[in-house]
Amino acid sequence: MDARQLHPQRLNPKRLAAKMAPLMRSTASALKLPGMVRGFPVGQQAEIMCRIGSLEARLARGPGEVKTAQRLRYHVFYEEMAAIADAETLATRRDVDAFDDICDHLLVIDHDPASAIDGAFGRRKAPIIGTYRLLRQGVADLNDGFYTAGEFDIQPVLDRHSALNFLELGRSCVEKPYRNKRTVELLWAGIWSYVKRHGVDVMIGCASFEGTDPDRLALPLSFLHHHASAPEEWRVSALPERYVDMNRMPKEAVDMKAALAQLPPLIKGYLRIGAFIGDGAIVDHQFGTTDVLVILPVSAINPRYISYYGPDAERRAA
DSSP states (O other): OTTSOOOOOOOOHHHHHHTOSSOOHHHHHHHTOTTEETTEEOGGGGSOOEEETTEEEEEOOSHHHHHHHHHHHHIIIIIISOOOOOHHHHHHTOOOOGGGGTSEEEEEEEOOGGGOEEOGGGOEEOOEEEEEEEEEHHHHHTTTOOGGGGTEEOHHHHHHTTTSOEEEEEEEEEOGGGOSHHHHHHHHHHHHHHHHHHTOOEEEEEEEEEOSOGGGGHHHHHHHHHHSBOOGGGOOEEOGGGOBOOOOSOGGGOOHHHHHHHSOHHHHHHHHHTOEEOBOBEEETTTTEEEEEEEEEGGGSOHHHHHHHOTTOOOOOO
16 A cells, blocks of 8 residues: 555565566566466466365466456555545545555355356356455565565565565455355465465465554554564564554453454464464554564474365365
8 A cells, every 4th residue: 555665575585586586467467478378377376275065265367456456455455444445446436556556366156056246247156255465575585575565564574584485474354254164265375376376485475453543452462462473583673663562461460362363363273273463563544453463484393284275285075
């Protein structure tokens, strides 16, 4: 979003040279690189990543699907939640920022005929009911860095782990009727397929609580501070000018059961898999949220979840 400050990442020549393959989409389009059409994946990467019943997960195949994902984001962030739209966002009814052009967009699509919506020329099409935005480090390094850098000082952790390949996750949302375990599993299976395909070592991204008053979130924020803080080697702090202390209650005063009940499902899911939480939260007044940073090294993922999703993350319902 325009209101977010961007912090270009310092380029590491060795890492950059090793990651020139994932060029930004505009370059891929201009050069007509193999496996890309107008900057979007085809062939292997356009295939279904995984499927559960009538739902499938795959990457967006063209600008039209990205626009549909942006409309879904607008509906969830601006109409359901408390995000404040500028004039352009109101006019287009799409949640758009500059990062959309360089990211891959993971989609969840429902192929149940009962869910189909009217398309062009009277055709019925399967709706996009969930999305996740994915930004690989090689692409971020060639552009303006990671979106997350507008909220958290991530450069030190990138420098400490310069040999590792990072992936940023963001802009996650699901249509209300589909907010259930099956859809969450499909999104995670799709992400895992993407992680394996691109040799990702670490996932990072912001996760949000609704509301902008940290005192009203004292219990879950304190729980995360005392029980889910990243170890020193993975420690990342909120930018000093935006830093909100998460240590708002003594550890002994935290009611574990009540705190878990107040955690958003996305954050709870990250913790279950093996993620850590960064130091400090930030308040995003535009989106009406309080954000924390999630750090998930692939090496820290609970083995039973890797086994559950399978080596190729392809689960299909009978």
